Amino acid sequence: MTLRNQIYCGGILLVFILGFPQAQATAISGVDIFPQDHVWNVPIDTLPVDARSADYVSSIGTTSHLHPDFGAGTWEGAPIGIPYNIVNNSVSKKTVTFDYDDESDPGPYPVPANPLIEGGPDSDGDRHILMLHTDEKKLYELYYAWPVGDGTWTAGSGAIYDLTKYDLRPDTWTSADAAGLDMLPGLVRYDEVAAGEITHAIRFTAQKTQKAHIWPARHDASSITDPRYPPMGQRFRLKASFDTSGYGPQSRVVLEALKKYGMILSDNGGNWYISGVPDERWNNDDLEGLKQLKGSDFEAVNESSLMINKDSGRAKVSSPGVIALPGQSSAPTDPDKDGKYEDLNANGRKEFADVVLFFDHLDWIVAHEPLAAFDYNANGRVEFADIVMMYDEL
Incomplete structure (x- = not known):
């Protein structure tokens, strides 16, 4: 089995056996009460005072x-x-x-x-x-x-x-x-x-x-x-x-x-x-x-x-800047400028090595990187499904 298949298949097995921590929004009985970037769940302590x-x-x-x-x-x-x-x-x-x-x-x-x-x-x-x-x-x-x-x-x-x-x-x-x-x-x-x-x-x-x-x-x-x-x-x-x-x-x-x-x-x-x-x-x-x-x-x-869309509760959140992953000298980049940072090793392109880095450092990314930069499927959390999506797009 190639390294690529080992990472892909082995990763799925680990998910079922161990599970991965997620960037949690407010949860009750294991159910997230809307995604983390829903307007109910977004801090407003730095927003301007209303004129009225x-x-x-x-x-x-x-x-x-x-x-x-x-x-x-x-x-x-x-x-x-x-x-x-x-x-x-x-x-x-x-x-x-x-x-x-x-x-x-x-x-x-x-x-x-x-x-x-x-x-x-x-x-x-x-x-x-x-x-x-x-x-x-x-x-x-x-x-x-x-x-x-x-x-x-x-x-x-x-x-x-x-x-x-x-x-x-x-x-x-x-x-x-x-x-x-x-x-x-x-x-x-x-x-x-x-x-x-x-x-x-x-x-x-x-x-x-x-x-x-x-x-x-x-x-x-x-x-x-x-x-x-x-x-x-x-x-x-x-x-x-x-x-x-x-x-x-x-x-x-x-x-x-x-x-x-x-x-x-x-x-x-x-x-x-x-x-x-x-x-x-x-x-x-x-x-x-x-x-x-x-x-x-x-x-x-x-x-x-x-407000992003008047008919949506999704909030425009200013993400803190991405930082270099452990063992990397430079921060991830966004080669196609879509707001998602798929170039984790900062070499200017999206490749399998980035999938490996994402898999190896998922827990760390959840804890230290801005959610929006790595939530590829836009479901309000960073998880193994985002690694799979990144792999499928190679």
């Missing part, structure tokens, strides 16, 4: 306090936060009839028996049901969902998202949220806080919003035309100067995420209310510290420079 920032913050409330709308225990008999359900192919899908059927995905939806519902099964609030389908890698979300009794359901609206893609909803369409956005990607979860970092923007609400929406939002729900009010989809962040050192460990992780990834205005509701998942492991006393923050601690961000 002062107006937007003032309209929401400069002295109004931040409110973590999640925690342990119950509030008025209901869990605190928005839960989600993990489902798979064993869950039969149900027919759902919608009030806003012209702006809802018809389904069917994998509603499990006794699903976790926002506010609990007897709630008359928003009654969101979020379902992460691990076999399909899809997210199903319902607003104001009620069982009918014959195995079917009714809901105000519903949306389905392929978590491997960047597709946004049709413009002007609602979702399970007023902004026409997905909900689960913006929820604060205990597991990520316990791990020490939140790597996505956070969903939040405001009482009064503008009759307008900006990317990535697709829908608005207001009659206010005054431009001093924020549109749906507006992104905010905690000011970089804010000192987080005096806060509890759970609160500090949330605050650092609000600095780096910010929060996206997704619905009408309480001013500065950030959304999360109920969990008995939350320390409510720790989270209480978040209420010390005021609107004046935040600023609106202009993220228009991230």
Whole structure:
């Protein structure tokens, strides 16, 4: 067997036996919640302040306090936060009839028996049901969902998202949220806080919003035309100067995420209310510290420079420069100027020796090189499939 075949076939065997680490986006139960360069998952700490920032913050409330709308225990008999359900192919899908059927995905939806519902099964609030389908890698979300009794359901609206893609909803369409956005990607979860970092923007609400929406939002729900009010989809962040050192460990992780990834205005509701998942492991006393923050601690961000296509959630990310691989004297190059760095040994051409280098140093590339430069198949991660694609193109 030639060296070429050994690398190709042997590599496939190693993948099945050992697997390779990947550049991870936010993941739940092994499912990436959109690719790493999806707008939900992209840092905005270096983006410019929006020209309307002062107006937007003032309209929401400069002295109004931040409110973590999640925690342990119950509030008025209901869990605190928005839960989600993990489902798979064993869950039969149900027919759902919608009030806003012209702006809802018809389904069917994998509603499990006794699903976790926002506010609990007897709630008359928003009654969101979020379902992460691990076999399909899809997210199903319902607003104001009620069982009918014959195995079917009714809901105000519903949306389905392929978590491997960047597709946004049709413009002007609602979702399970007023902004026409997905909900689960913006929820604060205990597991990520316990791990020490939140790597996505956070969903939040405001009482009064503008009759307008900006990317990535697709829908608005207001009659206010005054431009001093924020549109749906507006992104905010905690000011970089804010000192987080005096806060509890759970609160500090949330605050650092609000600095780096910010929060996206997704619905009408309480001013500065950030959304999360109920969990008995939350320390409510720790989270209480978040209420010390005021609107004046935040600023609106202009993220228009991230938009590649108005109908896509993929964000334009400025990658750091590539660096030389171990044992190489020069950094990889991009011979055909397509943004992909296939010349790993920097000799000016793409050849089998580059495939060997990619195979030998995949782990190192994942850890040290910019994602976009080596994600040849554009699926949001660097993995063995990119080596195969590079080989096939020789």
